[in-house]
Amino acid sequence: MFTPSQHDVRRFFCETFRKQRxxxxxxxxxxxARDWIIQHPEYADALTDVEAALAQDYSVESGQANPFLHLSMHLSIAEQISIDQPPGIRAAYTGLAHRLGSEHEAHHHIMECLGEMIWTSQRNGLPPDGAAYIECIRRR
Structure with missing residues (x-):
């Protein structure tokens, strides 16, 4: 399994942005990644300067949204949907996107479910519950 560091992730998105431009x-x-970067033009400044991106603090205390985390979540969800893992996510996503009339907004709702699943898993010291994750998406 590939486990990139925070700096690896930031370099990846900055380099993708540079190559796209x-x-x-x-x-x-x-x-x-480019497709999600294009849908988030508000992140252009954060993606332009690699060194600044590596140095930037996006802690909760800083009060800034982390564009690299946000784009990474889009990328993770896109991968989950493409391979239907956990099973049922593709159908749950398709239904949600149809109800919302927006694939992008569906991703944002799924992000909240993904965050909830990870938080619950960490809090309880248990593996992530894919079934609960899918159910969360279906309830949206």
Whole structure:
């Protein structure tokens, strides 16, 4: 399993943004990331300067949203949907996107369910509950 560091993740998104602006060839993963970067133009400043991105503090206390976490969650959810893992997420996502009339908004709702699942797992010292995650998405 690949476990990138915080700096690896920030470099990945900054490099993807740079390559996209320079019209360079993207890897398949970069192409998916580019699609989410394009949908979040408010993150352009954070993605422009790699060194600033590496130094930036996005702690809860700083009060700033973390664009790298947000984009990473989009990327994770897109991967989950593409391989239907946990089982049923693709159908739950499709239904939610249809009800909301927006795939992007569906992702944002799923992010909340994903965060809830991770928080519950960590709090209880148990593995993530994929069934509860899917149920959360279906309830939205």
């Amino acid at each position: 320079a019209n360079e060839i993207l890897t398949p993963l970069e192409a998916i």
